Amino acid sequence: MDLLSKLLSERDWLLADGATGTNLFNMGLSSGEPPEFWNTEKPENILKLYKAAVDAGSDLFLTNSFGGNAARLKLHQAQGRVHELNKVAAELGREVADKAGRPVVVAGSVGPTGEIFEPMGTMTHELAVEIFTEQMEGLKAGGADVAWIETMSAFEEYAAAAEAASAVSLPWAGTMSFDTAGRTMMGITSADLAKRVEAMVTPPLAFGANCGVGASDLMRTVLGFAATGTTRPLIAKGNAGIPKYHEGHIHYDGTPELMGEYAVLARDAGVKIIGGCCGTMPEHLASMRHALETRPKGSLPTAEEIQAKLGAFSSASDGTDGNGPEKRERRRRG
Amino acid sequence: MADDDEIILSELSDDELVLQMHDDLYDGLKEEIEEGVNILIARGWTPYDVLTKALVAGMTIVGADFRDGILFVPEVLLAANAMKGGMQILKPLLVETGAPRMGKMVIGTVKGDIHDIGKNLVGMMMEGAGFEVKDLGINNSVESYLAALESEQPDILGMSALLTTTMPYMKVVIDTMKEKGLRDDYIVLVGGAPLNEEFGKAIGADAYCRDAAVAVETAKAFVARKHNQPNV
Numbered sequence: 001m002d003l004l005s006k007l008l009s010e011r012d013w014l015l016a017d018g019a020t021g022t023n024l025f026n027m028g029l030s031s032g033e034p035p036e037f038w039n040t041e042k043p044e045n046i047l048k049l050y051k052a053a054v055d056a057g058s059d060l061f062l063t064n065s066f067g068g069n070a071a072r073l074k075l076h077q078a079q080g081r082v083h084e085l086n087k088v089a090a091e092l093g094r095e096v097a098d099k100a101g102r103p104v105v106v107a108g109s110v111g112p113t114g115e116i117f118e119p120m121g122t123m124t125h126e127l128a129v130e131i132f133t134e135q136m137e138g139l140k141a142g143g144a145d146v147a148w149i150e151t152m153s154a155f156e157e158y159a160a161a162a163e164a165a166s167a168v169s170l171p172w173a174g175t176m177s178f179d180t181a182g183r184t185m186m187g188i189t190s191a192d193l194a195k196r197v198e199a200m201v202t203p204p205l206a207f208g209a210n211c212g213v214g215a216s217d218l219m220r221t222v223l224g225f226a227a228t229g230t231t232r233p234l235i236a237k238g239n240a241g242i243p244k245y246h247e248g249h250i251h252y253d254g255t256p257e258l259m260g261e262y263a264v265l266a267r268d269a270g271v272k273i274i275g276g277c278c279g280t281m282p283e284h285l286a287s288m289r290h291a292l293e294t295r296p297k298g299s300l301p302t303a304e305e306i307q308a309k310l311g312a313f314s315s316a317s318d319g320t321d322g323n324g325p326e327k328r329e330r331r332r333r334g
Numbered sequence: 335m336a337d338d339d340e341i342i343l344s345e346l347s348d349d350e351l352v353l354q355m356h357d358d359l360y361d362g363l364k365e366e367i368e369e370g371v372n373i374l375i376a377r378g379w380t381p382y383d384v385l386t387k388a389l390v391a392g393m394t395i396v397g398a399d400f401r402d403g404i405l406f407v408p409e410v411l412l413a414a415n416a417m418k419g420g421m422q423i424l425k426p427l428l429v430e431t432g433a434p435r436m437g438k439m440v441i442g443t444v445k446g447d448i449h450d451i452g453k454n455l456v457g458m459m460m461e462g463a464g465f466e467v468k469d470l471g472i473n474n475s476v477e478s479y480l481a482a483l484e485s486e487q488p489d490i491l492g493m494s495a496l497l498t499t500t501m502p503y504m505k506v507v508i509d510t511m512k513e514k515g516l517r518d519d520y521i522v523l524v525g526g527a528p529l530n531e532e533f534g535k536a537i538g539a540d541a542y543c544r545d546a547a548v549a550v551e552t553a554k555a556f557v558a559r560k561h562n563q564p565n566v
Contacts, residue, residue, distance in 0.1 A: 025499045033446060075473055116451060120411040146335065153407075153451075179527060181403025211379070241528075243498055245536040250498045278498055315403055325404045328360070328395075 002171045004105050004205055005144045007059060008233050013267050013292060014272035016237055017053035017061035020109070024049060024064070024254070026281075031232045034076050036068045037090040037168050046089070050096040056282040057289030060105035060273065062099075062148055071123075075245070083138040090142025091293025108139030109149035110161055117156045125160055132164030140168050142179050150210050150237075153185040155196055166202045173273070175210040175235050178221045182318020189319040191226025197232065207230040208235030210278045215254060215262040216310035216319075220303060222269045224320045233272040237260060240279035241311075252279025259284040260291035261309045268271035268298040343369050352388050359392035360399075362412025364419040371420040373390035376498065381427035383432065385464055389420050393462035397547035403550045407455065410546070414458035436463065437557040442470030443526075444503040452526060452546070454493040459546040460553060465490075476510045483511075483520065489557055492549070493539075495526040505537035512538070521556040525549060547564065 007014055024035050027045045039046055046064050053061040062285035068086045070079040078085070086108070086219055093106035113131060136147050147170060152158040158174055165172035176184050178292040183189050190209070195209045209221040218238030225234055241254025254262075259276060266274045274292070276284055307313060317324035343366065345355055351370060358366040367389075374384045386535055396413045399405040405413075443453050450472045457467045468486045470478060483491060495501045505525050511517040517538070524534050525543040534542030540556060543549035 021497060021499045029499060030446075114450065116411070120408055122416070156346055180406065183406060185401070185407050187406030187408060243501070243533070245501070245533040317403070319403075325399075325402050327404055328399065 002205075003103060004107075004171060004173065005061070007103060007158035008205065008272060009081050011059075011272075013271070014059040014105075014273045015263075015285065015289050016107075016235070016241070016273050016277035016293065017055050017058045018064060018282070019278050019281025020049065020066060022250070023052070023281065024043065024102050025250070033071065034067055034078070035064055036066075036073070036085045036089065037076075037078070039064055039085050039092065043088070046092050047096060049300065050093055050196065052282040054096055054100050054206055055283060056102055056285035058104070058275070058285055060107055060275070061093065062107045062109040062150070063093045063139065063142075064109070064110035064146065065089040065135070065139060066109045066150070066319060068138070068258070069110070069113055069131050071115055071131055072111075081132050083141070084106055086135050086138025087142035090139045090144040092222055093184060094143035101286060105145045107146050108142075108144030108170070110135055110139075110149045111151050111158055112153065117154055123157075125156065128157060129163050129167070132161045133167050136164050136168045136170055140170050145172060147172040148204065149204075152176045153188075155186070155188055162200060162202060162204065172202075172326055173205050173206040173235060175208045175237060176284065177211040178209050178318070179212040180216070181315040181324075182217065182220060182224075182313070187319075190221045191228050191320045194225045194228040194230045198230075198290075203232065203266050206233035206235050206273055206275075208237070208271070208273070210237035212233070213314045214239055214311060215258065216306055216312065217314050219262065219265055219269065219301070219306045219310060220318055222266060222271055223301075223306075226300065227320065234270060235273040235275075236266040236271045237275040237277045238266075239277045240281070240284050243279065254279060256283070256284045258286035258310065260287040263288035264291050264295045264298070265301045265306060265309065267292060268301055270300070273297060344373055348374070348379075354390075354536050355388045356392035356395055359389065359413050359416050360396055362409065364416040366419045367416045368423060368468055369390040370410060371423045374552065375423070375427070380433070381424050381431055384420075385424055385428065385433070389417055389424075389508065390462065390464050393459065397459055397462070399551055401545055401547035407451065411458070413429050414455075414462055416457075416564045417462045437490060437553065438466040438467045438468070438486065438488040439490040439553065440468045440470060440479070440486050440493055442479065442482075442486040442499050443472045443493070443496070444473040444495045444507065445473055445505065446497070450494075452496060453492075455546040456492060456525060456543070462491075463550045463554065465553065466485050476507050479507050480510065480514070480516075483516065488520065489560065490521045490523060490553055492525070493521045494524070495529065501526070501529060502537075504539070508538045521553070521560065523549060523552060523556075
């Protein structure tokens with residue numbers, strides 16, 4: 001059995017990691033530099049990134065390979081380095097995980113290509129599968145335990161990445177970013193995703209949401225998953241609040257205490273893999289771990305409770321309650 | 335919704351046809367839009383009236399529903415594509431007739447940022463609103479923005495970032511414009527998922543635009559204001 005499946009069967013919850021970009025930026029990654037280059041140029045910083053998450057209590061962390069697909073590396077003339085950069089990202093992860101003294105999952109991060117699918121755009125299913133397969137082969141060769149598909153907006157792309165994971169025989173988990181009035185940019189609701197993963201040939205070990213707007217909106221998305229009655233393990237990786245600009249730096253306004261509240265709410269809503277995304281630093285993770293270990297399990301939180309503790313939702317509806325704005329009635333054509 | 339697809343555009347009155355074109359833009363029907371544009375031109379409409387009353391007005395509805403979370407990116411892309419079909423017919427006619435210009439925008443994502451879906455949407459919606467758009471693509475350096483400002487002479491500079499790691503580069507661009515004394519010659523609009531109004535203010539942009547529809551509204555307001563200034 002793969003390590004993630006094993007931990008999911010043994011534990012009530014797992015703590016995932018926090019931000020990759022925000023942390024690397026604080027280590028001096030400059031604007032314009034692809035973070036994946038640091039896997040080979042500054043491996044000490046990547047080891048530090050991973051180790052900080054593990055030391056703060058993470059049971060699972062993502063590799064520094066989010067943009068490591070050919071479509072995105074091409075923009076830095078590095079499309080020939082896909083295998084190498086992903087393999088190293090996972091190898092560095094292995095090195096940290098194997099020294100942790102407890103089981104820690106190395107999750108090979110796979111982000112979007114940035115391209116739009118046919119018929120609106122030019123990306124095809126075949127090409128996307130090929131691109132993700134190349135990346136995942138690198139992650140697998142470097143020792144990743146699982147392919148971690150994240151921040152997706154289009155279900156076509158999510159599915160293409162899942163197919164690639166099957167092609168390289170890696171178990172997979174996958175999250176989408178619900179950042180537009182509670183849906184993904186392409187209009188997918190939480191209920192849509194919960195339903196669609198069950199119809200997949202190889203469904204994920206776990207599915208859920210990452211990034212998006214803030215921790216509060218992310219929890220609304222989680223309630224949307226839970227309301228479908230899904231029994232599949234859920235993932236919540238929310239941002240530590242909202243980004244603010246402060247003296248040349250980006251700072252997220254979510255405090256460690258707020259992220260602790262968020263972690264408890266996520267667990268009480270039935271989430272098994274709880275982590276952060278942008279702005280989530282090691283101190284947030286430590287606070288989340290502490291809250292999860294010390295606070296008793298509560299009942300399923302309500303939307304009101306979530307807003308009272310984490311802040312207001314960014315939109316009135318998330319498209320799952322039937323109360324959202326209706327598409328206008330067309331007068332003539334269907 | 336009636337299932338009769340038997341609408342003959344050429345049999346509709348002008349008013350009905352314009353409303354039908356708003357519907358067809360909403361539904362992203364490119365061929366129907368092209369047909370509608372040709373009919374109105376043949377009926378003696380000025381290209382400018384076709385642009386503003388049929389196309390821009392229709393895209394305004396699309397923009398409003400996108401802003402309100404009713405339409406999402408796939409529908410907007412289809413609508414923009416239909417609009418583009420109509421624009422291809424109108425563009426040479428607009429030039430010939432010396433129709434008034436809405437304004438011009440140079441747009442691109444900042445250095446390091448290769449997300450471009452949002453930026454493309456803004457470009458399409460701006461074109462949909464009648465603006466001329468020069469798209470610099472992704473991963474733009476200060477030098478590339480400045481060169482485009484010089485060669486294109488736009489009214490507006492639009493910058494987009496989707497990563498927190500690339501957002502601060504927008505300030506680098508604006509600071510360089512200030513150093514060169516160019517800042518006040520342009521309306522600077524910024525956008526992108528991790529941004530917010532406070533950030534826009536902090537880096538010295540004229541406005542932060544939450545989405546493509548807001549970008550269009552903001553651009554229109556600023557251009558109108560700019561044109562009201564004396565001696566400009």
